[in-house]
Amino acid sequence: MTNVTESGTPGELAPHPSDTEFEIGQDNIQPFGLDIHNPVFAISSIAILAFVILTLMFQEQAAGAFGSMRGWLTETFDWFFLSAANIFVLLCLFLMVTPFGSIRLGGKGARPDYNYLGWFAMLFAAGMGIGLMFFGVSEPMSHFASSMGGVAGDAGARTDWAPLGAAVNNVDGARDLAMAATIFHWALHPWAIYAVVALSLAFFTFNRGLPLTLRSAFYPILGERVWGWWGHLIDTLAVFATLFGLATSLGFGTEQALAGLNYLFGWGTGPIAKVLLIAAITILALISVIRGLDGGVKVLSEINIALAALLLIFVFAVGPTAEIFATIVSGGAAYVTELVPLSNPFGRDDDNFRQGWTAFYWAWWISWSPFVGMFIARVSRGRTVREFVFCVIVIPTLVSVLWMGAFGGTAISQVVADAAAPLATETNNALKLFQMLSPLPLAAITSFLGIVLVLVFFVTSSDSGSLVIDTITAGGKTDAPVSQRVFWCSFEGIVAATLLLIGGASALSALQAMAVSTGFPFTIVLLGMCVSLMIGLNRERTGAWPLRDGTRPHGG
Secondary structure (H helix, E strand, C coil): CCCCCCCCCCCCCCCCHHHCCCCCCCCEECHHHCCEECCHHHHHHHHHHHHHHHHHHCHHHHHHHHHHHHHHHHHHCHHHHHHHHHHHHHHHHHHHHCHHHHCECCCCCCCCCCCHHHHHHHHHHHHCHHHHHHHHHHHHHHHHHHHCCCCCCCCCCCCCCCCCCCCCCCHHHHHHHHHHHHHHHHCHHHHHHHHHHHHHHHHHHHHCCCCCCHHHHHHHHHHHHHHCHHHHHHHHHHHHHHHHHHHHHHHHHHHHHHHHHHHHHCCCCCHHHHHHHHHHHHHHHHHHHHHHHHHHHHHHHHHHHHHHHHHHHHHHHHCCHHHHHHHHHHHHHHHHHHHHHHHCCCCCCCHHHHHHHHHHHHHHHHHHHHHHHHHHHHCCCCCEHHHHHHHHHHHHHHHHHHHHHHHHHHHHHHHHHCCCCHHHHCCCHHHHHHHHHCCCCCHHHHHHHHHHHHHHHHHHHHHHHHHHHHHHHCCCCCCCCHHHHHHHHHHHHHHHHHHHHHHHHHHHHHHHHHHHHHHHHHHHHHHHHHHHHHHHHHHHHHCCCCCCCCCCHHHC
């Protein structure tokens, strides 16, 4: 194969590192059976280890620093996060309706490695499983309580709340705004973030023969420099973002699982309980990691989807079914109607919604994007760009509308019917799912099912994240030694436990602060990735790069 110049000469294929004498990081070190590509593995692991040690040594100072970090970033750069997310959505919609959509990942003859059911299951398990469980009730309730002045059923609503800055003077209007704001945070925008990363990685890996790692997506811009320090920097940022984004989600999962276990069985929720639960789940994740993608992640993902569907159907059947359907229809319509105002980074005066909710969410999704994007890319060979984008952003949007409408709609109906209900006065967001289920039949069983779902989502997030970090630090290899996957899976649990311990009463704030801090620089990386992806797709479509025959190049 002919090597290209740094600018990527049209008409020539981008080289796979194995085609040259230059390996990523130059040295392929294998101590203790590990496949370590210097310096990404070394820098990432040493920096994260130093972070864990320092935060444990200076817990009080670290807690204060974390508290101010999140606020400063979301207040100062809220416009940046919102503007970037809008760009990602517009790019995805553009790809769906233009000739770029006909390009097939892997070449014309490529066929999908997984059927739709298995593919969708892995998308959801990796993408937002824990989040839907934690926020499915708590977020609609938060927005509804704000819009109604905190008094369920109060017709004299506040007019100073705004995800939209609009006056709300009745329960139905408040419910619609609450659902629109909630769906906004879980629909097109977050999945467009994932789609940009996943599509970039899938295209440059399956169509251009480059390693499955973040640096490969920048080949059209950086050329051969992606194998040097520019590439090391991109991959190291991806490891940081992935690890702290995962730690945030694991923190939410730990809080909710412990709250549910305490609610049902009277278990404790203190620091020791948190660490023990993280340790137990990390062990289960290790077992799944050792079993690999098909034997571990795929199986658990399909189990999760089946359990989640069972719980969703149950809430539909025994909850206020008519009101749930009405909430889904009106809430979904409100989301479509108010999508542009909600997305406007400059047009609203509600700082709490724009900064405390949206900017944090977008930073969190972006910090997750290397992990989820690489995982989606790995299981998406054979899809066309149009099919890929549609399935990755539109299908999850519809599922989010159904999920939030069922769980959030049921919760809102309960507090409207009884302003003194426990759910109406519950301040612990981790408990709100269980408070919503408590008036329904079989509450103990469904609450336990909810805990199981959180825990299994916990495991699938941890093991799929470990596989992704392992791939990045091994230079894009998907067959790195098992001992290396075990290392990263264990490391994730240690980071999550450390941040929960040092956070004290503000444990989740500490986790959220780290997600925001890593999401900010990675937003810049994602914007560059958009440019690089368009260059690559255009060269493929116009024939500036020869088309592949459908087989994955280099046997990889």
